[in-house]
Amino acid sequence: MDGPRQQAKHPVSAALAGPYGHPFHPILVTVPIGAWVASLVFDVASWLVVDPGFLAQGSVWLIGLGVLGAVAAALVGVLDLFAIPTGTPAFRLGLLHMALNLTVTAAYAVNFVWRQADYGRPGPVPAAMLTLSVAGVIVLAVAGYLGGKLAYRYGVRVADEKTQATGYTTRDDPSGR
Template sequence: MMLDRLLRKSESFDRLDHLTAKAATQLRRALDGRAVDRALRGSWLGHPVHPLAVTVPIGAWVSSAVFDALRKRDAARLCVAVGVVTVPTAVVTGLAEFSRLSPVQRRVGALHYLAIVAAQACYVTSHRCRTRGSHGAGAWWGLAGLAAVSAGGALGGHLSYALGAGVYEWQRGPET
């Protein structure tokens, strides 16, 4: 499949290795052993927080596209805003996870992060357009944001399912 090949290709994107290693080291140094690290990574829950935190902005943004299709402008604008204001929680919990990734996982994680930054920029622009009365432009920016968040989600899924990032981090593993 073409998508699988593209996702696998992201594992060899080594141009950012120096920056991602440095970022991971600094994050680990800032968080390691602290209560905030355990809170952000989900030790209190027995499950990483990041996959849970991303559901709110993704759900809000998908809903905004549905409301745009139904010509429910106010509802669409509200959903865009909800997504925009909840992304920081997802980003912070993702960065806490990023600090513990292997070099190959960090490559995919960096691309995942960049896709989400692009999505957030599109949705901020979308909200700005909608607030100024340009709902059509806002809807188009929303579609661009949905494409970016979809790419980011595919990379995040690849990171977790294919590369095992965060898997059984707080558990012993499945019962046999």
Template structure:
């Protein structure tokens, strides 16, 4: 029996999750993470700028982009989550990873409404953004552990080994 057959977490639940060895979740998370990190950069620039209005608007737009981008990331993540066998270390880590991500999405939704169109960057929202990114970083570390250490939705070791075989000469 191959590694892929033994470990269902390596196989996609449906083609919507991405083909074998190429999960879409890992691609989709770049949008919310990038947008939310960029929103923090806009906050910092806005706080030290003489005119914070364009940066406050930009930060709010980036938060919205992150929220919209989190929708496919959540869908793809749930597809991968459903393949992890219950009552395993991987399922526990994945449950915590998912819970933190839902918490972070809620935090950014709150921040979106907290930031009004007054052209200012509220200090509370700035601090809240830093805390949200710290939680997101921990969740990302868990996600990395799931994929890179435990091989969730990563090709089986026998498949990966093909890349390191020296071809025989005819």
């Protein structure tokens, strides 16, 4: 395996970004993804029930939790980006992935502040706020697809094939073939 591909597999700082073959970024992104998707479910549900206030309030809390989780994921994700050699397609894709995720995080931060003015209102989530959440989840899905491409197509922060082969060894074939 050549230098640039091997470089992208190793963390800039194992203590901060996770050890070789087990990065922290994919673990951390589950928090904002789960929180923001759940907030959208709460938003839609607020239009379907008789007493929607608790769902609207729950959505605000989920959005705030997602923003905090996204900041943590972004800090670790930047370290993973620094491991990718600049000027490569993987690096450019990493920049796009980061830009989309920062845009989504900013949109949800705005949505959180915007909803503070309506917090405790008894009705469903206003249509404009719901629309912003839908747009946020759509862009989040695109960014997640690109993150998957970084890992699964370009192998960023994924252990090399020799290391992976150790998970396929058997007593009959210790080589892992």
